[in-house]
Amino acid sequence: MTAPAPRSPGYADADEDRERLPPVRFAFEGHTWKEIAHLMLNLPMSLFGFVYVVTTGLVSGVLTLTVIGIPLLAATLLGARQLGKLERARARALLGVRVEEPTPLQWTRRGAGSGRLWMTLKDPVGWRTLLYDFIRLPWGVLTFCVTLVSLFVLWPVLPFVARGLSNVDRAMVRGLLSPSDELERRIAELESDRGVVVDTAAADLRRIERDLHDGAQARLVNLAMGLGLAKEKLLEDPDAAATMVEEAHGEVKLALQELRDLARGIHPAVLTDRGLDAALSSVASRCTVPVQVTADLPSRPAPAIEGIAYFTVSELLQNISKHSGARTASVEVWRADDRLLIQVRDDGRGGASLDGGSGMRGLADRLGAVDGLFVVDSPAGGPTTVTAELPWRDRP
Known part of the structure; x- marks a missing residue:
């Protein structure tokens, strides 16, 4: 039997090394390349934001003494909101930062022009975005240069460099471009409710x-x-x-x-003297449709809540008399935990809505101003059920 021909030492070492090497694969993972892309985009984005802030800020500041300076500043803040939206989208796509969008500005009907202008000037989201764009230029230049150098010189440690720099970006986005939790939303709601x-x-x-x-x-x-x-x-x-x-x-x-x-x-005297049950029975007696009133209240709520409940039922019964064509109606009032609930039903033709011009929208706004709810269920052909909910506040 012939022995296999001996192999040269060089070929043997090459074969063994080939078997020991891991399979060829991409150098960095996908999230690392996303971080690198974000850092490289920092320079053009921060440059654009800085130019926007400086240009519009200087122009609106110089023109403040004229009639167009303040509106221009408001427009600058609205534009800053859009820049912030773009930056949050970029952070979500490339850094995986889940930042909620801030609450849109809640315009009020009071003083349509001046009210909107004043609300825009007080917008904390717009001001924080302007600050974000103003301070980002030095950081954008630094991150671009460091990342670019690392791509060609510091390749082995590039993932660690990218992670460290992008973590700073994440902190800046969360600190300056995220909404101020529930407080900011609540302030916007209260501004709108005050106007209502x-x-x-x-x-x-x-x-x-x-x-x-x-x-x-x-x-x-x-x-x-x-x-x-x-x-x-x-x-x-x-x-x-x-x-x-x-x-x-x-x-x-x-x-x-x-x-x-x-x-x-x-404000009816019967409401002050005898409470919601007697007042609702009194207003129901003046309705052109027979109304059954049921009130299950262990005590009387605060006068303000009691008054809103009374006028809500009163206007709903007026709508029933004028528009519903109903034969019967009912009013139920009860307390559930810390809420006062009202339900008014009729067997009329239905079709009522918040946009129907019968005062429903005004009722909904009035209840919303005190953290209440107003729901209308009125299919065509009836019946109609209106449910109102108010916060329960004890009498002082």
């Missing part, structure tokens, strides 16, 4: 002024004129004067009734 409350109060004052001017005031003017004529005829024609006084007496009764209705619309 002011709008509602102004509308109520205008309604009271209109009712006084067109109703009781006009009737009292006619009453004064009638009594003046009766006084002149008292000696000449006592019978005619007596007729005029009788008519004036009727006018007085009507004027008193209108004043009572107006006072009831502001």
Whole structure:
């Protein structure tokens, strides 16, 4: 048997080394390349942001003494919000940083132009984004240069360099571009709610002024004129004067009734004296549709909550009388934990909505201003169920 031909030592070592080497694979993992890409993009992004902040800041600052300076600053802050949105998207895609988007600005109806301008100028998101873009230029230059040098000189330690630099980026994004948790959201909601409350109060004052001017005031003017004529005829024609006084007496009764209705619309005495159950029964008795009222309240809530509940039910019953075509309706009021719940039902034609022009949107805004809820379920053909929820606050 012939022995195998001996192999030279050099070939034997080469074969053994080939068997011991690991398989060829990509040098870095995917997340490392994403971090490198983010660091390389830091320079153009930070340069763009810095130029935006300096240019718009200087221009709006110089023009502050004119009428366009403040609106330009507000526009700068709105633009900064968009830059922040772009930076958060880049951090999510390349660094894996999950940062929630901040709450959009909640515009109020009060002082449409000036109100929006003032809210934009107070926007903390826009100001923090401007600060982020202003301080990023030196860091963008540093990270770009270090990463570029590491690609060609410090290749073995590049993953560690990229991770360290990108961790600083992550901290900056979380610190300056993330919303201020629930506090910022709550501030935006309260700003919006304050505008709703002011709008509602102004509308109520205008309604009271209109009712006084067109109703009781006009009737009292006619009453004064009638009594003046009766006084002149008292000696000449006592019978005619007596007729005029009788008519004036009727006018007085009507004027008193209108004043009572107006006072009831502001805050009914029965609500103050006897509470929500009696007040709702009183308003239900004036509805053109038979209404069953059920109130299960262990105690009386705070006067403000009690008043909002009363006027909510009152307006809903007025809608039922005017628009629903219902034959029966019901009102239920009860307490569940720290909430006051109201449910008004009718068997009418349905089709009610928050955009239907029947005052539903105003009710929803009024309840929302006190952390309440307002839900309308009214399919075409009925029935309609409106559920309102208010925070329970004990009477002082």
